[in-house]
Amino acid sequence: MGEKKIKLSDLNKQLADMNVKSLEGIKIEGDIELEIETGAGGVGPLFAYYFGEEVAKVAVQLVNMAKAFGYPIDSLLQPVAVAEAIAPPEIKEAAPAFKIPDTLAKAKFEVGTDKTWKHQIQEVVLGATKADGGSRGNTVTIGGEKALPFFYDAPMPHRPVVTMDVFDMPIGMAKAVKMHYEDVMNDPAEWAKKCVNEFGADLVTIHLISTDPLVKDTSPQDAAKVVEDVLQAVDVPICIGGSGNPEKDPLVLGKGSEAAQGERALIASANLNMDWEAIGRSCVDNGNVCLSWTQLEINAQKELNRKLMKVAGVPRGDIVMDPTTAALAYGLDFAYSNMERIRLGGLKGDEELTFPMSSGTTNAWGVREAWMVRSPNKHDSDWGDRMLRGPVWEIITGFSLAMAGVDIFMMMHPFAVAYLQEITQSLMGLVKAETPDTANWITMEA
Amino acid sequence: MKESSPLNLYKFLPKTNCGECGEKTCMAFAAGLIARERMIEECTPLFDPKKQKKYAKKLTQIKEVLAPEVALIYVGTGDRQLKVGGEDVMYRHQMTYINKPPFAYDVTDAMDEADLVERVKLIHGWRKFYIGNWEEVEMVAVRSVTGDPDKFAKCVKKVMENTDKPLILCSFDPKVLKAGLELAAEKRPLIYAANKDNWKEVAQLAYDYKVPVTLSSPFDLDGLKSLALTFREMGLKDLVLDPGTAPNGEKLQESLHNFIKLRRAAVEEGQRDFNYPVMSIPLSAWFTTDDPVRGAYWESALAATFVIRGAGIMIRHSMEPHSVMPDMHLRFNIYTDPRSPVQVKPGLYKVGKPDETSPVYLTTNFALTYYTVESDLGSNEIDSYLLAVDTEGIGVQASVAGGQITPSKIKDSFAEAGVDFEKTSHRSFILPGMCARFSGELEELYGYKVKVLVGPEDSGRIPGWMKTQWPPKWEE
Numbered sequence: 001m002g003e004k005k006i007k008l009s010d011l012n013k014q015l016a017d018m019n020v021k022s023l024e025g026i027k028i029e030g031d032i033e034l035e036i037e038t039g040a041g042g043v044g045p046l047f048a049y050y051f052g053e054e055v056a057k058v059a060v061q062l063v064n065m066a067k068a069f070g071y072p073i074d075s076l077l078q079p080v081a082v083a084e085a086i087a088p089p090e091i092k093e094a095a096p097a098f099k100i101p102d103t104l105a106k107a108k109f110e111v112g113t114d115k116t117w118k119h120q121i122q123e124v125v126l127g128a129t130k131a132d133g134g135s136r137g138n139t140v141t142i143g144g145e146k147a148l149p150f151f152y153d154a155p156m157p158h159r160p161v162v163t164m165d166v167f168d169m170p171i172g173m174a175k176a177v178k179m180h181y182e183d184v185m186n187d188p189a190e191w192a193k194k195c196v197n198e199f200g201a202d203l204v205t206i207h208l209i210s211t212d213p214l215v216k217d218t219s220p221q222d223a224a225k226v227v228e229d230v231l232q233a234v235d236v237p238i239c240i241g242g243s244g245n246p247e248k249d250p251l252v253l254g255k256g257s258e259a260a261q262g263e264r265a266l267i268a269s270a271n272l273n274m275d276w277e278a279i280g281r282s283c284v285d286n287g288n289v290c291l292s293w294t295q296l297e298i299n300a301q302k303e304l305n306r307k308l309m310k311v312a313g314v315p316r317g318d319i320v321m322d323p324t325t326a327a328l329a330y331g332l333d334f335a336y337s338n339m340e341r342i343r344l345g346g347l348k349g350d351e352e353l354t355f356p357m358s359s360g361t362t363n364a365w366g367v368r369e370a371w372m373v374r375s376p377n378k379h380d381s382d383w384g385d386r387m388l389r390g391p392v393w394e395i396i397t398g399f400s401l402a403m404a405g406v407d408i409f410m411m412m413h414p415f416a417v418a419y420l421q422e423i424t425q426s427l428m429g430l431v432k433a434e435t436p437d438t439a440n441w442i443t444m445e446a
Numbered sequence: 447m448k449e450s451s452p453l454n455l456y457k458f459l460p461k462t463n464c465g466e467c468g469e470k471t472c473m474a475f476a477a478g479l480i481a482r483e484r485m486i487e488e489c490t491p492l493f494d495p496k497k498q499k500k501y502a503k504k505l506t507q508i509k510e511v512l513a514p515e516v517a518l519i520y521v522g523t524g525d526r527q528l529k530v531g532g533e534d535v536m537y538r539h540q541m542t543y544i545n546k547p548p549f550a551y552d553v554t555d556a557m558d559e560a561d562l563v564e565r566v567k568l569i570h571g572w573r574k575f576y577i578g579n580w581e582e583v584e585m586v587a588v589r590s591v592t593g594d595p596d597k598f599a600k601c602v603k604k605v606m607e608n609t610d611k612p613l614i615l616c617s618f619d620p621k622v623l624k625a626g627l628e629l630a631a632e633k634r635p636l637i638y639a640a641n642k643d644n645w646k647e648v649a650q651l652a653y654d655y656k657v658p659v660t661l662s663s664p665f666d667l668d669g670l671k672s673l674a675l676t677f678r679e680m681g682l683k684d685l686v687l688d689p690g691t692a693p694n695g696e697k698l699q700e701s702l703h704n705f706i707k708l709r710r711a712a713v714e715e716g717q718r719d720f721n722y723p724v725m726s727i728p729l730s731a732w733f734t735t736d737d738p739v740r741g742a743y744w745e746s747a748l749a750a751t752f753v754i755r756g757a758g759i760m761i762r763h764s765m766e767p768h769s770v771m772p773d774m775h776l777r778f779n780i781y782t783d784p785r786s787p788v789q790v791k792p793g794l795y796k797v798g799k800p801d802e803t804s805p806v807y808l809t810t811n812f813a814l815t816y817y818t819v820e821s822d823l824g825s826n827e828i829d830s831y832l833l834a835v836d837t838e839g840i841g842v843q844a845s846v847a848g849g850q851i852t853p854s855k856i857k858d859s860f861a862e863a864g865v866d867f868e869k870t871s872h873r874s875f876i877l878p879g880m881c882a883r884f885s886g887e888l889e890e891l892y893g894y895k896v897k898v899l900v901g902p903e904d905s906g907r908i909p910g911w912m913k914t915q916w917p918p919k920w921e922e
């Protein structure tokens with residue numbers, strides 16, 4: 001490799017000396033110096049044949065340059081007879097001349113819809129008003145989609161809704177969450193009221209965690225009393241959650257379901273590892289809706305839904321699925337694709353999957369990035385203020401799964417609830433706002 | 447590539463089983479191509495000049511079949527080269543998304559020098575450790591706010607002095623772009639953008655400087671296609687499409703619809719003349735608010751929208767941790783290959799500051815399970831040891847069923863990690879609840895010198911479990 005400086009006038013002379021008449025037509029004003037790396041690749045064998053290796057390199061530069069100036073040089077350099085004689089191993093096609101047209105090409109963009117989406121997701125009504133045998137002020141309908149969320153194929157009939165978590169005893173929570181509930185932590189009824197009146201919850205979930213034998217081992221009867229208190233305190237539809245203990249939950253949720261008889265409460269939840277039949281039957285007997293919970297496994301979800309319908313006798317319109325929410329940075333990829341597959345399966349007509357979906361979005365707070373003060377890894381960039389980091393963890397976890405098909409979100413942080421509602425409703429076209437002219441974002445002052 | 451059968455690629459290969467690609471057979475290589483684990487260039491005979499006559503046609507054909515559904519564009523050079531686009535599927539579970547959209551954070555030529563340098567350093571140096579990798583910012587977008595070519599050039603120069611990350615040069619004024627290209631062209635920046643007014647001049651720049659170019663046609667896909675076809679006709683094929691990112695209102699819905707339409711046209715309908723990667727500009731969130739928290743949150747929400755629905759590259763603004771961190775993780779999660787579970791290295795890990803009295807837990811090397819258990823122990827301040835058994839990255843329940851975890855494998859794993867239970871005060875370890883049925887056999891394997899405790903099925907219940915079950919009681 002080496003560098004050579006050569007003047008165009010010299011080059012022309014050199015080429016002329018070699019009887020390359022076809023290049024004489026090029027006239028470039030001035031005496032430009034070209035810097036040419038010799039020994040670099042990029043020279044076609046034809047050039048080499050014509051000009052000898054070294055000069056060829058110069059010629060290539062010249063030709064490119066001439067092209068850049070708009071000279072129709074390619075046609076002048078087309079080899080005619082010689083090409084066959086030497087049969088080079090690889091002929092680089094000469095690039096066509098660069099020519100800017102006078103006007104833009106006419107074009108019409110067209111694209112279809114997904115024709116395999118032939119089925120509608122089951123609509124499920126949560127809550128029952130007096131007229132329907134309950135005591136709620138309103139009902140909430142979820143499901144009914146004919147396409148993936150926010151796709152243009154078909155509008156979403158119902159907006160995603162949020163049910164905010166209420167616990168039947170004080171629990172440990174991230175600081176950013178706790179500050180909103182400190183005053184109501186000992187009173188589930190007040191807690192529920194706060195969620196509805198101050199934070200705009202569509203529903204509330206009363207989690208009966210004190211019933212866990214390893215926690216307080218509260219009796220199912222006492223738990224049912226808390227359910228009654230919450231039903232008294234708020235008039236939105238409610239969800240009733242257990243402690244997650246597979247032995248006790250069927251008993252607790254059975255009593256809870258009785259306490260909410262006729263209210264179309266969402267009972268959370270039946271799982272394959274427990275007596276799902278008892279939970280399913282108590283939903284049927286008491287006019288409630290059954291949450292079918294599986295752990296990131298589409299076939300298990302199908303199996304449980306099938307069993308709830310066929311064995312426990314839960315009607316199609318009374319099933320909601322919770323395929324498990326693994327949070328952002330903590331397996332969200334599994335949760336996301338599992339849900340998207342489930343929803344696509346439903347739209348394509350898999351009768352065991354055509355149900356609305358629920359997400360335990362509060363799981364986001366279990367991720368260390370949501371609550372830790374600072375990174376345990378000292379080489380990380382600054383993690384900033386956890387009071388700001390936490391809510392966005394819950395927003396992005398929930399919203400991503402909204403994109404995958406979730407209809408109802410169990411959440412905790414009031415900001416997260418507000419943002420989730422705003423972004424999902426914006427993508428449904430429900431939020432009327434004047435859109436600023438973003439065409440000149442480049443010059444935006446920020 | 448739409449092809450899913452190795453047989454249909456095999457027919458374009460030399461079929462000699464020569465082994466030069468490192469596979470024993472051409473069929474195995476074909477399977478590697480289908481899995482996107484091998485590249486056609488690795489079949490060297492196809493590219494041998496001496497065999498050109500024989501293979502030229504096959505090579506052309508197979509290249510056509512292998513071409514990604516969303517065109518692949520290269521930005522930057524050398525180690526910093528980035529792949530933009532190159533996707534093959536509509537939904538990630540259908541195979542995997544391949545090239546995560548580079549994030550380009552903005553700087554402007556209106557910033558004073560100290561602020562500019564500080565911000566470039568922040569962008570350049572940002573990093574976060576995640577599942578064994580460093581997440582980083584890929585690019586810097588230089589915006590011309592002043593409209594002055596000299597100021598822009600000065601800014602580009604300063605940026606290049608402080609980072610070698612690829613640039614996006616942003617202006618609708620060809621003179622400004624040219625000033626930037628004079629300095630940056632050889633690093634192959636992306637230029638932003640050609641539109642219906644300046645396209646002739648910008649096309650000339652893209653040609654002269656051999657750089658990829660963005661085409662901008664906000665909320666007008668006919669116009670966008672018209673630009674793309676025109677550039678294509680001129681031989682300019684390194685294109686990125688900007689269909690507009692509205693930050694709010696009904697136009698935001700339209701923006702998402704446009705992204706879905708473009709992806710579907712490229713991937714599901716095979717519209718090969720209009721299949722370029724798409725740019726999203728979540729920075730536009732800042733048009734709607736002056737509130738720094740609201741701006742950052744909303745930008746993250748927009749970024750999530752378009753990361754999930756197919757943006758190939760993004761221009762960003764907020765470098766606040768509460769915006770960068772979630773967005774980086776979301777992108778990582780969405781672009782994780784769902785075909786191979788993420789794993790941690792098998793072996794013994796410490797949680798907190800364990801000593802000889804601390805409990806010894808075990809789980810699988812499936813990253814999600816491992817990190818869950820680790821976090822459940824760590825966040826509850828349970829100083830402990832945690833053994834990750836090599837189950838090929840399969841979770842506890844599935845590996846019990848599939849035989850990737852067995853009593854003898856557990857014993858071997860402890861031995862390999864150098865664990866001597868005689869040196870612990872409790873001579874015991876704790877099985878995941880899902881492995882309960884191994885306990886008898888394990889105690890037998892250890893000659894009843896080690897107590898095998900059965901923990902809860904969910905590691906979230908470990909703190910409660912510890913209250914009643916720890917430390918173990920040895921009968922005298």
Ligand code: SF4
Nearest residue numbers: 464465467472475489
């Ligand atoms: S290098 Fe090519 S020809 Fe040789 S075995 Fe591999 S695929 Fe077959």
